[in-house]
Amino acid sequence: MQENSRLMIEAREVSKFYGAFQALKNVSFSVRDGEKVVIIGPSGSGKSTILRSINRLETIDRGTIIVDGMDVSDPKVDICKVREEIGMVFQSFNLFPHKTVLENLTLAQTVVRKRNRREAEQIALELLKKVGIAEKAAAYPAKLSGGQQQRVAIARSLAMNPKAILFDEPTSALDPEMIGEVLDVMKNLAQEGMTMVVVTHEMGFAREVADRVIFMDHGQIVEEGTPEHFFTSPDHERAKLFLSQIL
Amino acid sequence: MSKNPTSHTPIDVGDGAAIPNKNDAGLFTAWRIAFFGAIFVSLYLAFGKSDPYYEIFKFVPDGILVTFKVTFGAILLATCIGLITGLGRISDNRFINGAASLYVEVIRGIPLLVQIFYIYYALGRFVKIPDMLSAIIAMAVCYGAYMGEVFRAGIQSIPKGQMEAALSLGMSRGQAMRQVILPQAFKVVLPPIGNEFIALLKDSSLVSILAVSDLLRRGREYASETFSYFETYTVIALIYLVMTLFFSKLIGIMEERLNAGK
Numbered sequence: 001m002q003e004n005s006r007l008m009i010e011a012r013e014v015s016k017f018y019g020a021f022q023a024l025k026n027v028s029f030s031v032r033d034g035e036k037v038v039i040i041g042p043s044g045s046g047k048s049t050i051l052r053s054i055n056r057l058e059t060i061d062r063g064t065i066i067v068d069g070m071d072v073s074d075p076k077v078d079i080c081k082v083r084e085e086i087g088m089v090f091q092s093f094n095l096f097p098h099k100t101v102l103e104n105l106t107l108a109q110t111v112v113r114k115r116n117r118r119e120a121e122q123i124a125l126e127l128l129k130k131v132g133i134a135e136k137a138a139a140y141p142a143k144l145s146g147g148q149q150q151r152v153a154i155a156r157s158l159a160m161n162p163k164a165i166l167f168d169e170p171t172s173a174l175d176p177e178m179i180g181e182v183l184d185v186m187k188n189l190a191q192e193g194m195t196m197v198v199v200t201h202e203m204g205f206a207r208e209v210a211d212r213v214i215f216m217d218h219g220q221i222v223e224e225g226t227p228e229h230f231f232t233s234p235d236h237e238r239a240k241l242f243l244s245q246i247l
Numbered sequence: 248m249s250k251n252p253t254s255h256t257p258i259d260v261g262d263g264a265a266i267p268n269k270n271d272a273g274l275f276t277a278w279r280i281a282f283f284g285a286i287f288v289s290l291y292l293a294f295g296k297s298d299p300y301y302e303i304f305k306f307v308p309d310g311i312l313v314t315f316k317v318t319f320g321a322i323l324l325a326t327c328i329g330l331i332t333g334l335g336r337i338s339d340n341r342f343i344n345g346a347a348s349l350y351v352e353v354i355r356g357i358p359l360l361v362q363i364f365y366i367y368y369a370l371g372r373f374v375k376i377p378d379m380l381s382a383i384i385a386m387a388v389c390y391g392a393y394m395g396e397v398f399r400a401g402i403q404s405i406p407k408g409q410m411e412a413a414l415s416l417g418m419s420r421g422q423a424m425r426q427v428i429l430p431q432a433f434k435v436v437l438p439p440i441g442n443e444f445i446a447l448l449k450d451s452s453l454v455s456i457l458a459v460s461d462l463l464r465r466g467r468e469y470a471s472e473t474f475s476y477f478e479t480y481t482v483i484a485l486i487y488l489v490m491t492l493f494f495s496k497l498i499g500i501m502e503e504r505l506n507a508g509k
């Protein structure tokens with residue numbers, strides 16, 4: 001669909017070592033503006049590592065990653081500029097517990113985007129409405145359910161008007177009955193055209209939302225393709241095995 | 248310190264008066280007996296026995312004020328030094344980290360009394376500042392090292408995801424530290440700072456060896472004139488006891504409030 005839109009994220013020949021252990025082996029992939037890419041694979045296959053390399057929460061040892069035209073792998077590049085444009089949603093929410101829900105959304109807006117408080121609060125309230133928890137604006141995160149906390153975390157990253165959002169297993173820490181409400185928010189985002197890279201074990205979400213599925217194993221991209229192709233007739237044995245275990 | 252592989256709960260014995268906690272019934276009762284006992288004995292000595300106790304109680308309060316000044320001054324300064332040292336100890340910059348670690352190791356390796364002498368006379372060599380200020384600086388330099396470890400542990404107790412979330416929103420490390428990590432770490436370090444405060448209140452008696460007229464020194468002055476050593480030091484001990492018990496209780500109440508506010 002976005003065949004000719006511009007590249008938002010491009011990883012070339014990326015390798016990453018933890019001591020002698022190689023967590024990423026020559027990983028290359030790209031994400032176009034507006035594209036939704038889902039990364040799946042067994043535990044320890046390097047999904048989080050590649051995702052976290054995109055905004056340099058992990059530094060890579062070889063290769064290049066270009067995000068929105070900026071070279072993340074170049075130590076001289078101001079990484080804050082990249083992170084302003086690329087949101088991230090974590091498995092463990094990581095809301096700021098000493099701040100109210102509203103303050104969680106306004107903090108980076110005022111500190112990083114230099115918006116004034118009123119403007120930031122207005123944006124925050126609109127986003128909270130959008131993710132369906134406007135009534136919790138004054139509450140502290142500890143008072144919220146897991147699903148609500150994760151929706152706040154998504155709103156928090158949206159408040160920066162990111163060009164893309166990275167999700168690292170956003171529903172894995174949730175009770176089953178709360179998974180749906182978070183996935184719904186993400187589906188809405190996808191519909192609005194947000195560029196998304198999502199690590200998840202939610203295969204239903206991948207089928208429905210992904211433009212492309214990347215399957216990783218042992219630090220490598222084993223297979224990459226449309227969800228229809230990947231879920232019905234994957235080319236590789238390892239992908240078949242993984243799907244048979246998870247579905 | 249190296250990690251303990253068998254991970255017992257560490258035995259945590261502070262060097263300050265224990266901060267009474269309602270859940271520790273024994274300690275709570277002990278606090279009451281000691282505190283009210285000390286006040287009762289003091290009143291009895293001052294008004295029931297009168298001579299020379301009444302005179303002593305009249306003579307030493309100037310010293311209490313000095314003890315307070317030294318203690319509060321030193322704890323404030325030590326907290327600032329401790330914060331800087333703690334941040335230095337977790338810094339990625341090898342030079343800053345090395346400097347902070349060296350400071351902590353050197354200070355921890357020298358007895359407090361020796362340090363106080365040393366810093367006091369070292370300061371006296373280069374700058375002309377009031378004795379009390381030198382004493383405060385000497386105490387603060389010593390306690391700053393311990394406080395540095397308190398801050399380091401406090402900052403490291405905040406989950407890694409907090410820094411990552413702040414960074415991923417585009418904040419710089421400094422912004423993330425100020426806005427996200429330190430406000431949370433302060434809550435963690437408040438109880439140990441309370442302990443340090445009480446330890447410092449007691450250790451402030453060491454400055455009596457300098458030309459600073461704190462509570463203990465006033466006592467010594469009185470005793471050496473009147474030769475009533477036993478009576479004087481009884482009073483001095485009672486006053487220190489009442490002060491430390493009072494502040495430990497106060498800190499306990501503040502902590503309770505803080506926890507209730509969560």
Ligand SMILES: Nc1ncnc2c1ncn2[C@@H]1O[C@H](COP(=O)(O)OP(=O)(O)OP(=O)(O)O)[C@@H](O)[C@H]1O
Nearest residue numbers: 018019021023041042043044045046047048049050
């Ligand atoms: N800080 C680290 N030090 C050493 N090894 C690490 C570190 N972080 C990750 N690894 C290793 O790198 C590999 C890839 O880890 P990664 O977290 O990317 O896996 P993942 O695909 O996200 O797995 P999961 O589904 O369990 O989250 C794993 O084998 C892991 O043990």
Ligand SMILES: [Mg+2]
Nearest residue numbers: 047048049169
């Ligand atoms: Mg992971």
